[in-house]
Amino acid sequence: MSVTIDKTHGKESGKICKQFIEEYKPEDIDNPQELLDVIENHDDKEYQNKFAKIKNPKHLFKILSVCDDLDAFGLTGAYRYIEIYLLRGIPVNNIATMVLKNLTSRIDYFTGSFRYMEKFYKKHIKRFDLTWAFFTDLNNQIIHENNTKSLSGPLGVINLINHYVISEKRTPVEASKFIIRNTTDDYVKNYFRGLYTELSSREFDYIIISP
Numbered sequence: 001m002s003v004t005i006d007k008t009h010g011k012e013s014g015k016i017c018k019q020f021i022e023e024y025k026p027e028d029i030d031n032p033q034e035l036l037d038v039i040e041n042h043d044d045k046e047y048q049n050k051f052a053k054i055k056n057p058k059h060l061f062k063i064l065s066v067c068d069d070l071d072a073f074g075l076t077g078a079y080r081y082i083e084i085y086l087l088r089g090i091p092v093n094n095i096a097t098m099v100l101k102n103l104t105s106r107i108d109y110f111t112g113s114f115r116y117m118e119k120f121y122k123k124h125i126k127r128f129d130l131t132w133a134f135f136t137d138l139n140n141q142i143i144h145e146n147n148t149k150s151l152s153g154p155l156g157v158i159n160l161i162n163h164y165v166i167s168e169k170r171t172p173v174e175a176s177k178f179i180i181r182n183t184t185d186d187y188v189k190n191y192f193r194g195l196y197t198e199l200s201s202r203e204f205d206y207i208i209i210s211p
Helices: 009-024 032-041 060-070 074-087 092-114 118-144 153-167 172-182 186-200
Strands: none
Touching: 009 032, 032 060, 060 092, 074 092, 074 118, 074 153, 074 186, 092 118, 092 153, 118 153, 118 186, 153 172, 153 186, 172 186
16 A cells, blocks of 8 residues: 555555565465465455455465455544545545445455454454444435535544645544544544544454444
């Protein structure tokens, strides 16, 4: 993603890995081409690639793909969606629908792969629920309001991220601290408190706060 924010960023990741292999010549990679193929396809959320049907939960594609899915969960996941979609130039009115479709693919694959690991699964379902709730709220706000420049609710979250992170180049932590101090909207405040907690904690251990 440091090279391109396009959906094809997996190909760029593969090129980086190939350069690494050629330069350092690691001896413990059994199948370098398969490794590169896995990296290139890790973000295929339509799961149409040659690895997607593999059942073995220890297969490298399964692990890397699901790790990528887990990055999309939680309030940090919501933030990552917002930042990437804004940078791609996707209109705010379209973000919720696109994200909810993408999240559905991710949670279905995660459930099919790791539901048997009950504690692990429940932990990340809680994180998924936060992301799903945010974009459902965003969809509802867009349906009922005509003002996409609103500074309240999930639209407010998006517009503040756009201003303080994308335009002013603040880090998400810096932006969160500033917004928490200055917003008067409870939804916005609760979101950035949760985001700040996630970004500042090694573990997901806070209580979900309803707006």
